[in-house]
Amino acid sequence: xxxxxxxxxxxxxxxxxxxxxxxxxxxxxxxxxxxxxxxxxxxxxxxxxxxxxxxxxxxxxxxxxxxxxxxxxxxxxxxxxxxxxxxxxxxxxxxxxxxxxxxxxxxxxxxxxxxxxxxxxxxxxxxxxxxxxxxxxxxxxxxxxxxxxxxxxxxxxxxxxxxxxxxxxxxxxxxxxxxxxxxxxxxxxxxxxxxxxxxxxxxxxxxxxxxxxxxxxxxxxxxxxxxxxxxxxxxxxxxxxxxxxxxxxxxxxxxxxxxxxxxxxxxxxx
Amino acid sequence: xxxxxxxxxxxxxxxxxxxxxxxxxxxxxxxxxxxxxxxxxxxxxxxxxxxxxxxxxxxxxxxxxxxxxxxxxxxxxxxxxxxxxxxxxxxxxxxxxxxxxxxxxxxxxxxxxxxxxxxxxxxxxxxxxxxxxxxxxxxxxxxxxxxxxxxxxxxxxxxxxxxxxxxxxxxxxxxxxxxxxxxxxxxxxxxxxxxxxxxxxxxxxxxxxxxxxxxxxxxxxxxxxxxxxxxxxxxxxxxxxxxxxxxxxxxxxxxxxxxxxxxxxxxxxxxxxxxxxxxxxxxxxxxxxxxxxxxxxxxxxxxxxxxxxxxxxxxxxxxxxxxxxxxxxxxxxxxxxxxxxxxxxxx
Numbered sequence: 001x002x003x004x005x006x007x008x009x010x011x012x013x014x015x016x017x018x019x020x021x022x023x024x025x026x027x028x029x030x031x032x033x034x035x036x037x038x039x040x041x042x043x044x045x046x047x048x049x050x051x052x053x054x055x056x057x058x059x060x061x062x063x064x065x066x067x068x069x070x071x072x073x074x075x076x077x078x079x080x081x082x083x084x085x086x087x088x089x090x091x092x093x094x095x096x097x098x099x100x101x102x103x104x105x106x107x108x109x110x111x112x113x114x115x116x117x118x119x120x121x122x123x124x125x126x127x128x129x130x131x132x133x134x135x136x137x138x139x140x141x142x143x144x145x146x147x148x149x150x151x152x153x154x155x156x157x158x159x160x161x162x163x164x165x166x167x168x169x170x171x172x173x174x175x176x177x178x179x180x181x182x183x184x185x186x187x188x189x190x191x192x193x194x195x196x197x198x199x200x201x202x203x204x205x206x207x208x209x210x211x212x213x214x215x216x217x218x219x220x221x222x223x224x225x226x227x228x229x230x231x232x233x234x235x236x237x238x239x240x241x242x243x244x245x246x247x248x249x250x251x252x253x254x255x256x257x258x259x260x261x262x263x264x265x266x267x268x269x270x
Numbered sequence: 271x272x273x274x275x276x277x278x279x280x281x282x283x284x285x286x287x288x289x290x291x292x293x294x295x296x297x298x299x300x301x302x303x304x305x306x307x308x309x310x311x312x313x314x315x316x317x318x319x320x321x322x323x324x325x326x327x328x329x330x331x332x333x334x335x336x337x338x339x340x341x342x343x344x345x346x347x348x349x350x351x352x353x354x355x356x357x358x359x360x361x362x363x364x365x366x367x368x369x370x371x372x373x374x375x376x377x378x379x380x381x382x383x384x385x386x387x388x389x390x391x392x393x394x395x396x397x398x399x400x401x402x403x404x405x406x407x408x409x410x411x412x413x414x415x416x417x418x419x420x421x422x423x424x425x426x427x428x429x430x431x432x433x434x435x436x437x438x439x440x441x442x443x444x445x446x447x448x449x450x451x452x453x454x455x456x457x458x459x460x461x462x463x464x465x466x467x468x469x470x471x472x473x474x475x476x477x478x479x480x481x482x483x484x485x486x487x488x489x490x491x492x493x494x495x496x497x498x499x500x501x502x503x504x505x506x507x508x509x510x511x512x513x514x515x516x517x518x519x520x521x522x523x524x525x526x527x528x529x530x531x532x533x534x535x536x537x538x539x540x541x542x543x544x545x546x547x548x549x550x551x552x553x554x555x556x557x558x559x560x561x562x563x564x565x566x567x568x569x570x571x572x573x574x575x576x577x578x579x580x581x582x583x584x585x586x587x588x589x590x591x592x593x594x595x596x597x598x599x600x601x602x603x604x605x606x607x608x609x610x611x612x613x614x615x616x617x
Contacts, residue, residue: 159364161331161358163377165331166378166381176377
């Protein structure tokens with residue numbers, strides 16, 4: 001390996017620093033006392049039991065899970081339809097539409113939150129499930145669209161032509177050839193959209209209300225009032241869940257699908 | 271594949287002034303072709319000559335700008351590819367990677383709504399036809415190049431199309447496997463008596479496999495005839511040059527031999543019709559020249575003979591055993607018989 005000692009030291013430091021916050025949160029969650037501290041002064045499951053025993057926390061968890069599942073499924077369906085439509089669109093239209101779909105990646109999330117707040121007030125949808133869902137659909141769209149579009153572009157045109165000449169109508173070509181070959185993209189889209197929606201705070205914070213809130217937003221509001229390690233316990237559960245889903249993506253389709261997206265992004269006209 | 275007909279009953283294809291342009295390019299330029307049921311046809315030409323475009327027009331993936339195509343008396347017109355009774359083996363084969371061998375072959379049968387047991391039987395027969403019966407459960411990724419080739423053939427043939435189009439399906443294979451599959455393909459065509467249209471840029475492949483060969487250049491049909499016709503009676507300078515090797519000479523170049531070609535014509539003298547040394551003395555047209563190169567290939571040897579510095583050397587094919595102690599730089603006599611030479615229009 002031709003790495004200089006300095007490069008090696010920086011690499012090692014990065015590898016230590018990157019997961020450090022996660023280790024601190026997980027460590028602090030086992031504290032027996034009512035203060036966030038690292039290293040924990042002892043070991044106990046107290047804050048995990050507090051989380052599981054609290055109706056408010058469990059409700060927030062369940063609402064987050066429902067919104068993440070609905071957002072993942074709906075965004076993925078929209079992304080498949082968009083990718084199929086844009087695949088045949090003229091290059092200019094496709095490029096413009098892709099820019100719009102990817103825009104949430106570039107926009108400041110606080111601005112998106114305020115924009116949604118104003119817009120949802122006009123529609124009288126503030127503080128409810130529908131409002132949060134609409135925001136999450138927009139925020140998940142880039143993560144749903146790219147892996148599906150990449151999968152679609154990897155399908156050789158001769159495969160759909162082969163289906164056609166073997167007798168398939170366009171609808172049959174879609175269900176028997178295109179959709180099965182899109183499976184890696186669809187799986188990546190579902191899992192990634194779920195993670196984005198489940199972990200989202202900045203935009204969601206503007207849109208939740210007394211009757212509907214999500215787990216990350218609840219954590220944020222809770223930490224304003226008290227610094228007890230229950231938030232560390234919940235965060236540890238979220239970390240575990242996210243890590244599990246990322247592992248699942250890697251096992252099912254490989255994380256390479258996101259690297260491909262990056263490469264493809266470089267070729268795309270600005 | 272039940273009830274294979276003993277004589278071809280379908281697959282008569284008529285093409286009438288088919289023209290297709292892409293921008294300023296005339297990809298297919300007024301092509302007329304009359305193909306009989308059960309024939310093995312090759313479309314031959316260099317890349318970009320329009321042969322693949324014509325194939326895609328017959329398949330229905332491209333629409334001709336003008337002209338008519340009819341299959342067994344039925345106008346193909348704007349019929350979509352799935353209603354033409356035409357099969358296609360793609361250059362990259364286009365096997366479905368998410369399906370097994372048997373599922374690939376069953377694909378078209380399922381779309382036609384055949385009963386499950388009937389499909390299983392037809393798939394088994396089709397796979398037996400291409401000698402792949404043992405591999406029906408395999409995934410495509412587990413197959414070799416030659417096996418994939420056969421799956422693609424079985425998938426197309428199981429539907430008993432009137433015409434099977436093959437778009438350079440052997441081009442990705444190594445030479446030995448290619449020769450073997452050429453033989454198998456030819457045998458398969460004889461057995462199924464399906465009209466085959468085989469696109470290739472390899473003239474040897476076209477001549478050895480096809481009953482008749484259509485030679486294309488710049489979108490135009492140069493000649494349509496049997497392999498012997500093309501070789502012995504080429505219709506144009508392009509065909510003479512593209513099909514086999516040839517010494518093509520004009521009147522000025524032949525004057526030194528005392529030979530005069532027909533007016534406004536070129537003579538096409540095949541390398542194997544030339545002789546050198548003692549063998550040349552009995553031939554009516556002779557000149558002295560210098561051996562420039564000798565390529566010894568075993569059964570025969572290819573020599574380039576220069577008559578004078580400026581002129582294009584002649585290519586001569588002699589028996590491998592006749593090389594003896596010939597060496598580059600030696601002087602020899604080059605001879606040929608003008609009566610055996612074909613003539614093509616000078617322009």
